[in-house]
Amino acid sequence: ETGVTQSPTHLIKTRGQQVTLRCSSQSGHNTVSWYQQALGQGPQFIFQYYREEENGRGNFPPRFSGLQFPNYSSELNVNALELDDSALYLCASSFLRGDGYTFGSGTRLTVV
Amino acid sequence: AQTVTQSQPEMSVQEAETVTLSCTYDTSESDYYLFWYKQPPSRQMILVIRQEAYKQQNATENRFSVNFQKAAKSFSLKISDSQLGDAAMYFCAYRSPSTGTASKLTFGTGTRLQVTL
Numbered sequence: 297e298t299g300v301t302q303s304p305t306h307l308i309k310t311r312g313q314q315v316t317l318r319c320s321s322q323s324g325h326n327t328v329s330w331y332q333q334a335l336g337q338g339p340q341f342i343f344q345y346y347r348e349e350e351n352g353r354g355n356f357p358p359r360f361s362g363l364q365f366p367n368y369s370s371e372l373n374v375n376a377l378e379l380d381d382s383a384l385y386l387c388a389s390s391f392l393r394g395d396g397y398t399f400g401s402g403t404r405l406t407v408v
Numbered sequence: 409a410q411t412v413t414q415s416q417p418e419m420s421v422q423e424a425e426t427v428t429l430s431c432t433y434d435t436s437e438s439d440y441y442l443f444w445y446k447q448p449p450s451r452q453m454i455l456v457i458r459q460e461a462y463k464q465q466n467a468t469e470n471r472f473s474v475n476f477q478k479a480a481k482s483f484s485l486k487i488s489d490s491q492l493g494d495a496a497m498y499f500c501a502y503r504s505p506s507t508g509t510a511s512k513l514t515f516g517t518g519t520r521l522q523v524t525l
Contacts, residue, residue: 327511329512329513331513336517336518337517337518338412338499338501338515338516338517338518339453339499339513339515340515341512341513341514344511344512352511352512354512384451386451386453388453388513390511396455397453397455397513399445399452399453399454400452401450401451401452402451402452404451
């Protein structure tokens with residue numbers, strides 16, 4: 297059974313650029329959630345995808361968008377990067393009605 | 409909206425001793441789930457223990473146990489026989505019951521646990 301893998305592990309971008317982060321779900325899971333974890337804080341819910349559609353969203357602007365693919369892998373896209381977007385981005389896969397989440401090790405994004 | 413509060417930014421415990429991490433939460437729901445996650449330097453969130461609110465019995469997982477006080481909205485984590493490998497950030501998290509909409513986790517700000525020899 298494979299876990300959740302995220303790529304890349306680290307990334308440095310310039311303010312105003314766009315970035316795409318990737319996540320491969322754990323085998324058998326059908327739901328993917330993305331979280332933003334700023335330094336010294338707990339993770340904040342960005343959005344969740346189920347059956348390739350957004351299934352719920354946290355308090356994040358539209359420049360944060362995502363995709364889920366038929367194999368349940370997912371992408372997080374952030375446009376017009378701001379300095380405050382610097383954070384650890386965590387992906388978690390699960391069953392929609394389950395309560396078990398498997399997290400990846402995250403992508404550390406630095407915006408300069 | 410639900411909120412989760414962890415009032416201890418840092419805690420320290422000696423190896424083999426017991427430590428308790430505190431968590432309080434605010435919700436108007438009667439049915440929900442509570443979790444403790446561990447985040448080591450590897451950054452991956454690892455589930456330590458979970459509790460369903462409708463269960464009165466406190467959850468236990470080997471050296472880890474919780475004290476769930478539903479009326480007080482308190483959910484503390486006790487680590488017995490602490491080991492060096494327990495050193496990490498610990499996050500308390502809340503989740504509403506899944507009704508088909510997003511089953512998001514709401515996290516506290518975390519407690520950094522140090523384990524000393």
